[in-house]
Structure formats: structure tokens, C-alpha cells
Amino acid sequence: MLRVDPIQEGIVLDHIRAGLGMRVFQELGLGEKGLTVALLMNVPSTKLSRKDMIKITGVPDLDLTKLGLLDPGITVNYIQGGAVARKVKPGLPERVAGLIRCRNPRCITSTEGYVAPEFTLVNPAAKEYRCSFCGERVRV
Amino acid sequence: MGAERALQGRSLVNASDLGLEEYESLFALAESIGRDPPAYAEACRGKILATLFYEPSTRTRLSFEAAMLRLGGQVLSVADPGTSSVAKGESLADSIRTVAGYADLIVLRHPKEGAAQLAAHYSPVPVINAGDGAREHPTQTLTDLYTIRTFKGRLRDLTVAVCGDLRYGRTVHSLLRGLRRYPGIRFFLISPEELRIPEPLRDELAADGIPLTEMPEMEAALPQADVLYMTRVQKERFFNEEDYLRLRDFYILTPERLGLLKEDGIVLHPLPRVTEIAYAVDADPRAVYFQQARLGMYVRMALIAAVLGVI
Numbered sequence: 167m168l169r170v171d172p173i174q175e176g177i178v179l180d181h182i183r184a185g186l187g188m189r190v191f192q193e194l195g196l197g198e199k200g201l202t203v204a205l206l207m208n209v210p211s212t213k214l215s216r217k218d219m220i221k222i223t224g225v226p227d228l229d230l231t232k233l234g235l236l237d238p239g240i241t242v243n244y245i246q247g248g249a250v251a252r253k254v255k256p257g258l259p260e261r262v263a264g265l266i267r268c269r270n271p272r273c274i275t276s277t278e279g280y281v282a283p284e285f286t287l288v289n290p291a292a293k294e295y296r297c298s299f300c301g302e303r304v305r306v
Numbered sequence: 307m308g309a310e311r312a313l314q315g316r317s318l319v320n321a322s323d324l325g326l327e328e329y330e331s332l333f334a335l336a337e338s339i340g341r342d343p344p345a346y347a348e349a350c351r352g353k354i355l356a357t358l359f360y361e362p363s364t365r366t367r368l369s370f371e372a373a374m375l376r377l378g379g380q381v382l383s384v385a386d387p388g389t390s391s392v393a394k395g396e397s398l399a400d401s402i403r404t405v406a407g408y409a410d411l412i413v414l415r416h417p418k419e420g421a422a423q424l425a426a427h428y429s430p431v432p433v434i435n436a437g438d439g440a441r442e443h444p445t446q447t448l449t450d451l452y453t454i455r456t457f458k459g460r461l462r463d464l465t466v467a468v469c470g471d472l473r474y475g476r477t478v479h480s481l482l483r484g485l486r487r488y489p490g491i492r493f494f495l496i497s498p499e500e501l502r503i504p505e506p507l508r509d510e511l512a513a514d515g516i517p518l519t520e521m522p523e524m525e526a527a528l529p530q531a532d533v534l535y536m537t538r539v540q541k542e543r544f545f546n547e548e549d550y551l552r553l554r555d556f557y558i559l560t561p562e563r564l565g566l567l568k569e570d571g572i573v574l575h576p577l578p579r580v581t582e583i584a585y586a587v588d589a590d591p592r593a594v595y596f597q598q599a600r601l602g603m604y605v606r607m608a609l610i611a612a613v614l615g616v617i
């Protein structure tokens with residue numbers, strides 16, 4: 167099996183739904199930051215039968231708030247001295263810009279494509295966000 | 307005088323962008339303008355207001371333009387930017403920034419929801435929302451509240467009956483949201499089943515603990531109503547013509563029904579009226595809808611003056 171060395175300092179994004187790793191990689195902009203990163207795809211897993219993983223070395227300044235939207239099952243492991251120092255399940259972000267599109271055809275952002283609406287979480291249980299422009303509620 | 311200073315340079319996108327004190331300072335200013343219009347005839351001298359209307363609304367545009375002219379300012383009017391060279395194929399953001407180079411204040415009417423917010427974001431000069439799709443029309447709300455305040459002397463402790471299309475009527479939604487901020491408000495919501503207020507709005511009002519009665523006919527509400535706000539019931543809102551014809555007459559204010567209205571109640575209508583208020587009602591002193599239009603101009607004068615910081 168393909169092996170990637172354990173990291174000493176950094177972040178491991180675990181339990182990414184198989185096939186979604188590339189999207190997560192891109193949304194976090196990991197290719198553009200000069201980081202040492204490993205994207206593992208279709209790793210055998212006990213929890214999910216297959217999963218994707220991303221290992222990032224160093225202490226990068228990343229906006230991980232998007233993760234909860236991309237895949238609420240992701241686990242963020244902060245690694246220090248070769249061991250897991252902290253495990254975090256990212257919840258739904260309070261505010262998101264760019265990741266969701268407004269589905270209201272009467273919304274100004276439907277014709278003025280250069281603006282990305284900002285969405286505010288209004289109902290976490292229903293995963294409902296509200297468009298900052300038209301007020302439309304969108305479920306993610 | 308502090309609150310209207312605070313409006314200087316600000317855009318007005320949503321009715322709720324202004325606090326009750328800011329409303330009150332605008333109403334007080336509108337009142338003093340209405341008492342002595344000539345005293346304000348030079349207030350906006352040298353200033354230019356641009357009206358940018360992406361859908362026709364002659365009434366609203368005239369009200370703003372009259373307001374600016376009565377303040378001694380000048381008006382640039384782009385009546386149909388969709389077909390004029392100003393905006394052919396141009397983004398709203400670019401049109402706004404271009405017009406902002408010519409004018410001190412922009413009044414925008416646009417069919418899309420959120421258009422005014424986008425415009426305010428890009429504009430270096432204040433933007434006043436004169437209607438963005440089904441969403442907001444804050445100066446209509448100011449007009450309605452100012453009319454009620456003028457005739458009733460207060461905006462609290464009022465029983466307000468709203469009649470007609472409560473489902474799609476943007477004016478009605480804004481009015482309900484505007485009034486709910488005042489204490490002691492009670493609503494009668496009169497509409498056909500098909501045109502009852504949208505559920506989120508009903509929930510909003512209920513969450514505030516506002517007493518609210520929905521009813522299919524106006525008769526029971528009228529003897530208790532301090533304010534009767536009439537709106538149009540449009541044929542297009544019904545699935546079939548029979549339903550429309552069957553229901554239409556229930557939502558027409560006739561002299562007989564007016565006879566049931568509280569002695570000191572007032573009748574408002576955002577205009578234009580079609581058939582929902584009989585002409586015979588116009589002569590009753592409680593029918594204040596044409597005065598409402600004039601008061602709307604005064605409150606727009608107050609808003610323009612406050613935003614431009616000339617008062």
C-alpha cells in the first residue's frame with residue numbers, strides 16, 4: 167500500500183468523503199501556498215469503507231470554516247510533536263461567501279455575476295442559510 | 307437635531323436600516339417642511355439627484371423629483387436605463403459608479419431583489435432604494451408611517467386593518483414590519499384565503515407577540531380600526547377568473563362599509579387605485595390617500611435633505 171510518512175507538526179484532515187478530497191484541496195487553496203501537502207484518495211477506512219485524507223505540514227494559516235459545508239463528516243486533527251494535540255469537527259460556518267450560489271431567480275446576483283452573495287446561517291438544524299442580497303433561504 | 311445629522315452620507319436600502327429615533331427625526335423635519343415649504347426652497351441648491359429607474363414607476367419617480375425640485379436642487383432622470391446607452395449591457399455596478407460621478411444622490415428602482423444593496427455597496431454617493439423587486443421600498447414605508455403619525459398623532463397603540471393582497475404586496479409587508487417596532491400595535495389582516503400573509507412574516511409578527519387576527523371579510527374589523535390600509539387585489543393572483551370574480555367584491559371599500567369604520571379612523575392606499583375604493587368614498591374626510599401622496603413628498607424631502615446633510 168502507498169505510504170505517506172507521519173507528520174510532526176501540521177494538520178491532518180481525516181474522514182473526507184471519498185472523491186471529495188480534490189475539491190477540499192482546491193477550496194482551501196492548498197496548491198497555492200507553497201506548503202508540503204499530501205492528498206490521499208480512496209484510503210481504506212474502518213469508519214467509511216473508503217475515504218480521502220489531506221496532510222499538511224507546518225502551521226499554515228488556513229480558513230477551515232468552509233469544511234463544515236463541504237463535508238460535515240471531516241475531522242481536523244492538529245498534530246504537534248508527532249501526536250494528535252487536538253481533534254475538531256468543524257460545524258457549519260456562521261457566514262460563507264463564494265461557496266453557495268443564490269437560487270432565487272429574482273436575486274440581483276443571478277444577473278450581476280460579479281458579486282458573490284454572502285450567506286448567513288439562520289437555521290443550523292435545517293442547514294439553512296440566508297442570502298445577504300435577496301433574503302432567500304437556501305438549504306445546503 | 308442629532309439623528310438627522312447621523313443620516314448624512316448614508317444609503318437607505320431597507321426600511322429597518324433606520325432606528326425609531328431616526329424615523330422620528332425625519333418625521334419632525336417633514337412636518338416642519340410641510341408647515342413652511344418656502345423656508346426649504348433653497349436647501350439643496352447646487353445639488354443633483356439622479357433617478358435611475360430600471361422599471362417604470364412614474365408615481366415614485368415624480369415624488370422624488372418633486373421633492374428635490376422643491377428643495378431647490380436639480381434632477382437627472384434616467385427613465386429607462388435598460389434601453390438607453392447609459393446602461394446597455396453595462397453592469398449595475400458600473401452604471402451606478404458612472405452616475406455617481408454626476409450626482410450627489412442616487413434614487414434607484416430595479417426589478418431584482420437586493421439591487422439597492424449592491425448599488426449602495428459600489429456607489430460613492432448615497433443610494434435611496436425606491437423599490438427592489440418584491441423586497442423593499444423604504445420610502446413607501448416612511449410615507450405610510452408619516453401619514454398615520456400626521457392624522458393619528460402617534461404610531462403606538464393603534465389597531466391597524468390591512469385589506470387586500472397580503473401575500474404578494476410588498477407595501478403591506480413593509481408596513482407590517484415598520485409598525486411592529488412600535489408598542490401597542492394590533493393587526494387585522496383581511497384577505498382571501500389565497501392571499502394571506504406569507505408564513506415567515508406571520509411567524510415574525512407572532513414571535514414579537516403582536517396580536518393579529520386574519521379574516522376573509524372586513525366588516526368585523528372596521529368598527530375597531532384606527533387605520534384601514536387598502537391594497538389592490540389583482541386578477542393575475544388567482545388561479546381562475548371565477549375565484550377572482552367571486553371574491554373581488556369583498557375587498558372593495560364602499561360607502562356602506564366606510565360607514566362601519568371607526569369615527570376617527572383613516573383610510574390609506576399606496577395608489578394607484580383601481581376598483582378597490584369606490585369614488586364615492588373620496589369625499590369622506592377619513593379618506594386620506596391623496597394627502598398621503600403629498601405627505602410622501604414631504605418625507606422624501608426630509609430624507610433627501612438629511613442624507614445630503616443640508617439641514
Ligand SMILES: [Zn+2]
Pocket residue numbers: 268269270273274275283297298299300301302420
Ligand atoms: Zn439572493
